[in-house]
Amino acid sequence: MELRESTLEGLVGMTAQPPARTGASRQSSLDRVMSRLLPAGLHRLARFGMAGIAATLFYFAIVNALVLAAGVEPVTASVAGYFISLVLSYSLQSRFAFRASGDSFPQIARYLLTALAGLGISWGVMVLVSSVLQWPYLVGALAVCVLIPAANYIVFSTWVFRHAPGPEAGSSTDRGPGHER
DSSP states (O other): OHHHHHHHHHHHHHHHSOOOOOHHHHHHHHHHHHHHHSOGGGHHHHHHHHHHHHHHHHHHHHHHIIIIITOOOHHHHHHHHHHHHHHHHHHIIIIIISOOSSOOHHHHHHHHHHHHHHHHHHHHHHIIIIIISOOOHHHHHHHHHHHHHHHHHHHIIIIISTTOOOTTTTSTTSOOGGGOO
């Protein structure tokens, strides 16, 4: 009985405390920092870059682990790394970079179609570099790390997340009135 009472008291005591910092308040802190360092028009690009760097490093680590530790062929490792990193990439891009408030079927479908196009680019680059040119697979992996993010920002901004409602919808840093289609 004592455990239940102390747990209940703890829960009641927690509600009397100020709320803990949430993701939204952390984003606000990040927004304040970015406001001091960057022009307003670059905030979304900076968030996209941070999310993309995280997803790209995750992809790169997976490719290297599969090639070096598991002995997987580089092209196969690149494709597997790409699929595995999609989950992290979607989560970061939709919530953090583009501030989508939900996951609609059309948004997910557009993201997956974009990802499949990226997969084609990734596969083609790795085939060209490692199989045709017979260069080290790292050259192909690095090329993928540059090409995919650049193409994705353009497609995400203009198509995948263009209707994503979020805290910044309509602000000067993200989707303004001229971006509804």
